[in-house]
Amino acid sequence: MTFSLLIRCPRTGAFGAAVTTSSPAVGARVPWTAAGQGAVLTQARTDMRLGPRGLALLASGCTAEEAVAALVATSPHRQWRQVAVLDAAGRTAHWTGPSIRGVLASAEGPGCVAIGNILSNDRVPRAMLDAALAAAEEPLAERLLRALEAGEAAGGEGVPLVSAALRVQGPHVFPDVDLRVDFSPRPLAALRETWEAYAPMAELYLARALEAASG
Template structure:
């Protein structure tokens, strides 16, 4: 009951994830990102332990494909798991467990992978991919949000989504963007409004951490 995507911006090196689902507070369970390292999505019958484990594998030098293989080998319940991984080079890989419910799908592109389960249409991942790739000059957070919106327009999942999240990591150990809608009858419009409010402030929050004497009042 989830559709999501992870991507790397080749211009900035930013890495990010966006996800929406019909259950509450999806940001706490599905997306995991680390600056300069990569990103992991763990969904369907979600095991959030696989996210940090995947990032550790990427830090150790594993590729996206090697990370997925190791995660699958590490869990006795791989049949219930749906995974996607992006490494620092922009390579991607995924896993659909045999018990992941249809319609399930995935679409890979340059530096991006879109994935979903219990989808209304098998076209949803391809639509998400097109949404991301169709705005190459936009900030990564905007492109990720466009991908989610395109997935919803293509049918989204069976049932109504209620939560969504948008995360981008960049040069620091803390996220550049970390926005979430935990419970809403319309989480994607709410996430869009939250991003539009946050976007002009994002650089200022970073300056508060790095250069507090010269940081803007926000």
């Protein structure tokens, strides 16, 4: 009952992650990113340990494919997990356990991967990827939002969404953007409203973090 996306920006090297679901506070569980290393999604019967573990594998030099293989091999309940990994070179890999029920789907493109479980149909991840790729000139956060909106328009989960999150990881130890809607009857609309309020200030907040006298 979750659909999500990872993107690497080829211009900046930043990583983006976005996710939405019909349970609360998805942003605290599913997306994980690390500067210069890559990003991980862990969902279905979510094991939050797979996020940091996947990032550690990338930091050790694993490719996305190698990281997913290692996560699957070392997870005792792998049959219930769904994961995706994006590495620093833009390579992607994913795994969906055979015990996960409902409509399951995934899609990969250049520097991006989308996954979903318990979906209304198997077109949702491809719709997300198509929207993200069509908006290649937009800021990464905007591309992530459009992908979530396209996934919902393509059918989403078929049950009401209640939480959503997006993250953009630049070159610093902290994310450039980390926005969450934890419980709302319209989480994607609320996330877009939050982004549109935050976007004009994003560069200033970053500048102040790096140089307090800025602005």
